[in-house]
Amino acid sequence: MKKFTFSALALGLCLTTFAQEPVNSAAVQKIRAEGLDKSKAYDIAYQITDVAGPRLSNSPGLKRAQDWAVKYFNEMGLKNVHLEAWGDFGKGWQxxxxxxxxxxxxxxxxxxxxxxxxxxxxxxxxxxxxxxxxxxxxxxxxxxxxxxxxxxxxxxxxxxxxxxxYKADAVRYTDEELAKMAEATPPVAGGAPGNRQGGGQGxxxxxxxxxxxxxxxxxxxxxxxxxxxxxxxxxxxxxxxxxxxxxxxxxxxxxxxxxxxxxxxxxxxxxxxxxxxxxxxxxxxxxxxSFYDKDPKGYNVIGEIPGTDPKLKEEIVMLGGHYDSWHSGTGATDNAAGSAVMIEAMRILKAIDFKPKRTIRIALWSSEEQGLFGSRGYVKSHFADPADMKPKPEHEKLSAYYNLDNGTGTIRGVYLQGNAAVKDIFQSWLTPFADLGAKTITISNTGGTDHQAYDGVGLPGFQFIQDPMDYNTRTHHSNMDTFDRLDIEDLKKSATIIASFVYHTSERAEKLPRKEMPKPQAPRM
Amino acid sequence: MKKFTFSALALGLCLTTFAQEPVNSAAVQKIRAEGLDKSKAYDIAYQITDVAGPRLSNSPGLKRAQDWAVKYFNEMGLKNVHLEAWGDFGKGWQxxxxxxxxxxxxxxxxxxxxxxxxxxxxxxxxxxxxxxxxxxxxxxxxxxxxxxxxxxxxxxxxxxxxxxxYKADAVRYTDEELAKMAEATPPVAGGAPGNRQGGGQGxxxxxxxxxxxxxxxxxxxxxxxxxxxxxxxxxxxxxxxxxxxxxxxxxxxxxxxxxxxxxxxxxxxxxxxxxxxxxxxxxxxxxxxSFYDKDPKGYNVIGEIPGTDPKLKEEIVMLGGHYDSWHSGTGATDNAAGSAVMIEAMRILKAIDFKPKRTIRIALWSSEEQGLFGSRGYVKSHFADPADMKPKPEHEKLSAYYNLDNGTGTIRGVYLQGNAAVKDIFQSWLTPFADLGAKTITISNTGGTDHQAYDGVGLPGFQFIQDPMDYNTRTHHSNMDTFDRLDIEDLKKSATIIASFVYHTSERAEKLPRKEMPKPQAPRM
CATH class of the missing domain: 3.50.30.30 (Glucose Oxidase; domain 1)
Structure with a gap:
């Protein structure tokens, strides 16, 4: 224990001067060893893309992938594994x-x-x-x-x-670009939730x-x-x-x-x-x-590592990404990548035999591509309806939701969604991954995916900064969004970092600080 | 006449100090005006690719393209237009x-x-x-x-x-790369004819x-x-x-x-x-x-602007490029581009009503892709058989052959194929096109295409330096070698430069200097 305290301190002094938030270096080492050296990211991504195929909402391909996830979650020893309906979707198609x-x-x-x-x-x-x-x-x-x-x-x-x-299809963020993101000013409260890329029209x-x-x-x-x-x-x-x-x-x-x-x-x-x-x-x-209208309901895949601390086990840390895709590729970077990373993060935590204080819950959303329906439906039934913003009992139990959905690019940092109070916490948690290129914190919003469902009802929901790669030029919704586009080394790094974030969120004395509860919103079309 | 002499001199003094070879500035101005402002490169390339389609040797697509060329040559007023058999090829296929x-x-x-x-x-x-x-x-x-x-x-x-x-598909030569080419040492006589790109295997x-x-x-x-x-x-x-x-x-x-x-x-x-x-x-x-074996002969398309000088009209300046392609694209950069540029160069010379001293002859080769068969067959029957190197009567009448076959990229200069005696001549002829980026002379060989048939029997045969663009990454023999890959502005520039080279070669007092006649070669398989 003494040794651990020493090395954690040394690391802290070495890399940061402001971080008070503790980092469990021994746990980080175990997570890194499992995630970087014994990764199953390749196999998981292979099953979701090459074997299951395109995963358009309510299509047979999505069903194949969901069934595989349920089986795999059970095999890895997750509890409370189930397909959970989030509401009515409509027809499947292939x-x-x-x-x-x-x-x-x-x-x-x-x-x-x-x-x-x-x-x-x-x-x-x-x-x-x-x-x-x-x-x-x-x-x-x-x-x-x-x-x-x-x-x-x-x-x-x-x-x-x-x-x-005359430009490369695939790019990684430069140090200059990341430095600029780190210097961003806080987004206006109640303003735009953030765009993935590009601007609006005049x-x-x-x-x-x-x-x-x-x-x-x-x-x-x-x-x-x-x-x-x-x-x-x-x-x-x-x-x-x-x-x-x-x-x-x-x-x-x-x-x-x-x-x-x-x-x-x-x-x-x-x-x-x-x-x-x-x-x-x-x-x-x-x-x-073909159209599929026998069961118009939409489903998310859910699985848990139950909490073990008597006082905290009812509290939850969530991680997830959308599992559905468009139809002409196999949705590898959008979003088998994020799904595989999150599944792998759960596998890492199980593999190191982690007994978390809080319950860790993974969700693989559906119908993100039609309007974040899976996550919005889940948030509405578990946490709060944006139309009235009345918190349900689970609302106060959620510490954080972590999302990944911007392609295969490795994690370079995290968007705070304007939640300045988590900055120093995340900075500490990123410290052990500086060697993997993940060290940037930006106060900015990013949008276009499922963390917004949480952020929209005052819950800490985060999406990570990822290297852009060829997401915008080649893969995002394309016929060429196939397994070939995945950089497996990147997926390994991302899964390792997220496993550590989830670990520390679960073990933290307090839940993560929150922003204010937003005002009720007009219902979405 | 005085004015012309003056402006040519002024230009010469301005841009070069060594050039003794005259440049007809008035002709260059006419050629530039026609080639850059009234170009038909788009229409010509469209006919060869979009309308005729893939042009595999002896396929119906090549036949369509050849028939169109014959029609177009006649329409533009070329003489002696005909399909000329170069020998037996084999089966067509589509x-x-x-x-x-x-x-x-x-x-x-x-x-x-x-x-x-x-x-x-x-x-x-x-x-x-x-x-x-x-x-x-x-x-x-x-x-x-x-x-x-x-x-x-x-x-x-x-x-x-x-x-x-992480590299761009398409590139242009940088000034540094061109400078390096200009500084190359002469190729070894009798050595390798030069590769397009890359090296051999151990x-x-x-x-x-x-x-x-x-x-x-x-x-x-x-x-x-x-x-x-x-x-x-x-x-x-x-x-x-x-x-x-x-x-x-x-x-x-x-x-x-x-x-x-x-x-x-x-x-x-x-x-x-x-x-x-x-x-x-x-x-x-x-x-x-389908296979096509009714007529196994291979054909080149030939057309001429007859010479008008009583002493020189029996002499010839040739230009050409291969017209055949692979089957999965429409052979746009390989080599509708070069063919269209050569056809357009002829059109420019007709459009400015040029009456050349020497005869100007265009050839659109077939079966280049199987081993430069069209040009080799033509050279063997008109100029010399590499097996004995005995010059036929036409051998001494050819001043030069100009070839284009490295994609859509504009001309940046010319390879001398080790023929140092033409260096100053070409340097002068390039001078009026420095503003188009064409100013590099390299003593080096380049290989892989039809000028080699001429070079191989001691005739001045030249291929131009062209910007690489996406030739090696996307187009060369690919299903994506379609009209979309053509940069029409580049084709315009190339046609203009070649029309001027052909003009000056035709008007020159002497034929271009030659290298020594090579020794007889063992017959090719």
Missing amino acids: VDKYYAATTKPFYRPIIASPKAWTPGTNGPIKSEVILIKADTITDLAKYKGKLKGKIVMIESALVQPLKNS GNQRAMMMRMMGMRAAIDSVLLAEGIGLKLTYARGSHGTFFTSNGASYKLDAKPVNPELEVSSEDYLHILRLLRGGEKVEIEADVKT | VDKYYAATTKPFYRPIIASPKAWTPGTNGPIKSEVILIKADTITDLAKYKGKLKGKIVMIESALVQPLKNS GNQRAMMMRMMGMRAAIDSVLLAEGIGLKLTYARGSHGTFFTSNGASYKLDAKPVNPELEVSSEDYLHILRLLRGGEKVEIEADVKT
Whole structure:
């Protein structure tokens, strides 16, 4: 014990001068040894991606992955393992067959995917491609009676030629960038919850977008009434990578839509240039999709390491990430990565035979991609409804929720979400991981994922700073978000750091300090 | 005339101190105005790629592109336009249908292509995937009678996980890199003709490769005898980009081979990880390819602007590039780019109504990808056979051959192929294009393309230095070598520079100086 006290002090003196928050160096060493040298991150990520496949909300792929997680949680000795419904979602959906190729002016297979929740083609079709040119509803009249069974594209000035990129796809944060994040000023209370990246749109742009969306909806109605065979839509991306989205609602009572493919930029632009150039283009396609509406409820996967301290075991430390994905890849960086890291963190804590004071609970959320539904539903039923902000009994028992959902990049630090009172605590807890590159604390918010559900009801919910890697250029919602994109060494480091954070949160004398409870919010749409 | 002399002198004094070789500034201005401001490079490249499609040797796509070139040459007023046979090639081939998808453990369409000159699957097939593990011929015995109709992969330690790239796909030469090229020492006479990029392999590596290739051939024989349904092979590349090659000989008497797909790395590695992990993998596929052996001859497209000087019109300046491509893209950078630049250079010279002293002749070669066959055949029949090095009558009439075949990147200078006597000439001719970034002369060789056919028989044959762009990372022989990869501004600049080089070569008092005639070479296989 004396030795431990000494080395912890030495470490503390060495690396920080302000940290009062204790760090259990012996525990950290055990966690590092297990997490960095005996990692199962590869196997876990492999099961979630390569074996389970795409995990669109309520799809068979998500169910496979959830069933595997339940089995794995039980195998590793977690307690209270279960699928917990968070509310009604709607329909599941998956691709059963995708085939499309340009057959005129020459044969070329098309890299594309059906948009999520769109119907198939009802068997093989073959048709010339019609380029719809319509700036106003009246422009559409000329297509009446001419589109039955046809494959169509819609002319748009927004579709631009590709440009060469002279920048690397994958990047890590530089010391300068991290220093800038560390110097950020506190976010305005009640302000924006933080964006992942990029900014909003100006008023003029928004108005233009609204007009265009209105026109698009009008065109889609006409296409549906005419009974087109297939609609081709431009998908962002390049070199065979394309980014996907949904083409219809997942709701049980969703209105019918056109069969629609999101087409990789090279193939889309090829067809578009030919049509603009007056060439005939013919395409053959065969698309089959299935819907799943037997159980419209959405589920999260839950598991626990029960607390052992008589006074603290009713208190909870949570960690999690969303488990659902988009459909055209296998959701490796979004978010098998975060899920695998959190599962691995639990495994590390079990492997070192940790008996925590507080209960440690993992949650693998679903339907994050449709609006953080899994975490919001869970928070609403366990902690507080943002509509009234009346804390439920569990609200005061939660110390913290840790989330991971920004790709494969290793943890470089943590966002405080404006909660300045945890700064010194986190700084101490990060200290033993400076050699792994994790040392930055920023007061800033980050948004776009499930810690917001907690933060939104006054609970300490945190997302870590992660190296960006190729998340924005290649993987986030793309067909190329596959196991290949995972940097397993990064996952090991992240799992090790999170296991240690969870360890210390569980053992801490007090729960983590909180921000003020927010005011009730208007219900979300 | 006086004014011209003055401005040429002024330019000469301004930019160079050594150049004695005259530059016709008025002509350069006309060429620049036409090439940079009224370019048809976009339209030409569009026809060769988007409209004609892949242009594998003797394929219907190459024929379409050749027919279009003949038509376009005639329209622009070239003379002596014709398809000229260079010798016997073999069979054409094309893909008529490509479909493949993993159906177990879940559905995922596979990005891949049949290897060139391989047969199809004879209709739709569906099979589990067998991972062949064999280090020796005897290891193969266990598969006897078990592979009929099966889809197979061959285990290999050479297939490695993908790694993130922290470098840009596309690059341009820096001033430092160009300066280094300019300082190169002369290549050894009779030495290697120069490589495009990268180096050779050591003796040990070569021996290992030979052993592996022998084992591969043995495995392929067994697979063929067993009657497999389809063989899957790893294709270099990433993010949906894959690089293709041939899987069989194009010769009329080629031996039968297995149906074989070159599979994008993400899809191949997915299947491989699953098989290595003991999972069942099932694939469905439908591949149809066609062979064309009615006319086994190979053809180049030829066209001329006839010379007008009574003494010089029998002499020739040639320019060209190979027109054939691989099959999975549309051969945009390899080499619609170079072809389009050369065609555009001819168009520029016609557009400014140039009446050259010497005859200017363009050649669009075929079968470069199989071994510079088109240019070698042409050189052998017109100039000299490398086997005896006896000059034919045309040999002494050729002033120079200019080639372009290293992608879309703009011209930054020229390789002298060790011909030091042309250095000052080319330096003068480049001077008016310093503002376009073209100013580097290197004494070095560059290889891998059709100027070598000329250089090999002692004729001045030159390839230009071009910005590398994403030629090696994304486009060279890949499915993503499409029109999108072309930088049209770069093509404009290159065409302008080459038109001026051709102009000055045609008008020059003397033919370009030559190197010594090489010694006869052993015939190529």
